[in-house]
Amino acid sequence: MSIDAVFIEGKRKYIFCSDEHGLRVLSSVFEHVKKEKLAYEWYHLSTKTWPFLEDFLRKQKMGTFLYVVLPYSELHIVQTMAARIGFSSDESQFIGYGEKWISVFCCRCHELNRAEEQLTELTCIQCELKLEVSDHYSELHHAFLGYPATS
Structure with missing residues (x-):
């Protein structure tokens, strides 16, 4: 993967949303957030948690920053969902991997x-x-x- 997650300062809370592979991609940003003792949640995407993702994202407050790492085949689903909910491009990073x-x-x-x-x-x-x-x-x-x- 050529794109790395970049830490964005000054946010109220950080949401990390990924599958197992995404854990590795987001690890440096995640460690930085933990080290700085900033508010965060990790939403691990699996077949069991996919149906609840939209509700989870809708409950987030203004000032939340969203990181998403998924296969390209699934990334667009979350991008569309996040935009519909109100996450702007300034409040999110989407990173895809695998075959495009x-x-x-x-x-x-x-x-x-x-x-x-x-x-x-x-x-x-x-x-x-x-x-x-x-x-x-x-x-x-x-x-x-x-x-x-x-x-």
């Missing part, structure tokens, strides 16, 4: 296709149209738009 995939929205059949991040063309899994992956990102579909390939 993107979603590509087919302009013909509206199917979402999964593709490797660096892929520029693919064939739609539903209608078999050859798509060119654009740099236009749809917030509505959480996907890059795929247009008919010209080649």
Whole structure:
């Protein structure tokens, strides 16, 4: 992983949200928070705790800083949830790891296709149209738009 967690000073409380791998990624920031005796909570994400995450985040007060480390395949779920609750980009850090995939929205059949991040063309899994992956990102579909390939 190329991105490291960075300690942000002056927050009322720190929330660390991760799976087992994230424990290692956040360890230096976590140790700093403990050493400074700052308020914190660790929310360990597992199949048992996922359903309660949104309620947990909604109960946090202003001034809370959120650190999240998850596989790229799950990171977007928490990013969307946190934004909906009211965590801004100044109040959170999101770090992904593992294989990075993107979603590509087919302009013909509206199917979402999964593709490797660096892929520029693919064939739609539903209608078999050859798509060119654009740099236009749809917030509505959480996907890059795929247009008919010209080649």
